[in-house]
Amino acid sequence: MNYYSTRDTERKNGSTLREAAMMGLAPDGGLFVPERIPQVDLAEAARRAEISYAALADYLAELFFGDDLDPLLMQRELESLYRFPVPLKAVGRGRYTLELFHGPTCAFKDFGAGFMGRMIGLLKEREERLVILTATSGDTGSAVAHGFYRVPGIDVVVLYPEGKISRLQECQMTTLGENIHPLRVAGTFDDCQRLVKELFADRDFRNRRCVTSANSINLLRWIPQAFYYFYGYFQWQRATGEDSPTIVVPSGNFGNLAAGMLARRMGLPVKGFVAASNCNDVVPEFLRTGVYRPRPSVQTPANAMDVGAPSNFERMLWLCDGDAERLRSELIGFRCDDERILETIGELYRTYGYFSDPHSAVGYAASMAIARPGFYLSTAHPAKFGEVIASVTGAHVPLPERLELSMNRPQHSERLSVDLSALEEFVAKV
Secondary structure (H helix, E strand, C coil), X not given: CCEEECCCCCCCCCXXXXXXXXXXXXXXXXEEEECCCCCCCHHHHHHHHHHCHHHHHHHHHHHHHCCCCCHHHHHHHHHHHCCCCCCEEECCCCXXXXXXXXXXXXXXXXXXXXXXXXXXXXXXXXXXXXXXXXECCCHHHHHHHHHHCCCCCEEEXXXXXXXXXXXXXXXXXXXXXXXXXXXXXXXXXXXXXXXXXXXXXXXXHHHHCCEXXXXXXXXXXXXXXXXXHHHHHHHHHHXXXXXXXXXXXXXXXXXXXXXXXXXXXXXXXXXXXXXXXXXXXXXXXXXXXXXXXXXXXXXXXXXXXXXXXXXXXHHHHHHCCCCHHXXXXXXXXXXXXXXXXXXXXXXXXXXXXXXXCHHHHHHHXXXXXXXXXXXXXXXXXXHHHHHHHHHHHCCCCCCCHHHHHHHCCCCXXXXXXXXXXXXXXXXXXC
């Protein structure tokens, strides 16, 4: 299969999977998308889901990548990667959540980042040296760092906004060492993301250094996120006997929601999606007014969603053939302010004894407000935001052993100003 930029409307410049994955961002500044969207045999997908999540992911991945990657090698890697549970949990009467935080870094980013790490390992030529460059507003950095940790021939440079992520999130990125190089940026996530995009736009630099991105702009991060929507759907169908759920997606950079829209076009029978945001409500505002108005992000308790210029909005439009009104008709927007996030965390604990991280609390609040049959995505383990939860509930969230280990290791990071030349100088020396 070939891959095209979202801006290449006439499909003149196709790229192979390897080329698209290694470039990350298309040369014209657009995001890579597949030339066609494969259709899923739901009966076969359901059969695979009964076996395991890895078996389902293997079936769906082969639909996209089977012509470019050895299916047996891909199957081996996915069986090794997806060894953690992906449960649908009841939260109160008739309310369900798909918990996506049981992977190695306790965040939903493990699905896409881990997949990308394994597939880049298969695509990369043996002697090739590659730098993975990524910006993070919280969980992406740790998932990417762990996904590529000790992968031969690959160095990872992670940019994160200094003082704007949780201590645990920072520990997960800054305690690995070896081929992982964290940079704390004196700015916001939008500054980090802009620096990454500016570096990718510098063709002279990229001709000298082989660099790609592991943000959700990279198709190997984005596409596998579509797979857990199928897994969640089959579990919800079994639990309720119903069909066509509305799925609530806590959203920041909108790769997760764009992946859900992709799953729908692959044949997933969903009624619709809710774009659930915090105060950085650029997309919900667009859905309400028809005006897309990116702006600087503001800091909230749900920091991984503190994104004022979401990259994947471009993919969402592409999935609607560039028709903004069609996109508006497909999604429901929801905005959750800081006070409501904290109130929801407290309500879930008091009523059900259920710990929820701030991002997942946005999802629950949206599901209550929309009041349609379906489920919401829980995107991060509550222990990653233990301080926030304790301040609301007075209760301590037990820390999984894998998180506790990262808290007790020495941290290593370097400070970076919001300056492209400084970033390029650092990457050139890695």
